[in-house]
Amino acid sequence: MTNFRSKSIISAGFITILVLLLTVMALWIHDVSTYREKLQFIVDVEQEREYVSDMRDAVYRRAIALHRMLMLEDPFDRDEEFITYRDKGDTFLTSRGKLLATEMSDAEKEVWDKARVILNKGGKAQNQVIVLLSDEQVENAAGILLKDVVPTQDNFIMEISRLFELKGETIDKNLAQVTEDSDRSLLLILLLGSVAILLAGFTIFVVRRTGKTEDA
16 A cells, blocks of 8 residues: 555656656756747847837938038039939938838827928928029028928937837836746746655655665
C-alpha cells in the first residue's frame, strides 16, 4: 500500500513538473511574440515621427529659401535658391505621402486637419511670393512674405510639432506598457519555475525514501 502511494506521488510530481515546464515554455513563446509586435509598432511610430520631422524641416528651409531669394540680386543665385525651395517642397510632399499612408489616432487626425488648413493657406502665399519675384516685384513679395508666409509658417510648425509630440507620447506609453508586461511575465515565470523546482526536490525526496523503504 505504501509502495503504491509513493509511486502515485512520484507520478503526480513528474506530471505536474512537466505541465509547469510546458506552461512556462508556452508563456515565454507567447510573450516573445507579443513583445516583438509591440516593439515593431514602436519602431513604426518612430518612423512616423521622422516623417513629421522631415516635413517640419522642409517647411522651415523653404521659408529660408524665400528670404534669400528676396535678398539676392543676382538672378542666377536666385535660381539656385529656387531649386532649393523646390527640392524641399518635393521632400515635404514625399514625407507627407508616407505619413498619410499610416494610421493616425483621433487626436493626431485632429491636429493634422488643423495643420493642413494652415498649410494650404501658406502654400498659396508662398506661390504669390514666387510669382512676384519672377516679375521683379521685390517689395510686394517681401510684404506678402512678412504678412502671410511667416505667420502661417509659424502656425504650421507649431501644429506639426504637436503632432510630433503626440507620436512621442504614443512611443513612451507603449514602452512603459512593454516594460510592465515584461516585469509581470518574468515574475510569473519565476513563480512557476520555483514551484517546479520545489516539486522536483520533493519528488526526488520521495524517490529516495521509497528506495530505502524497498531496500529495508
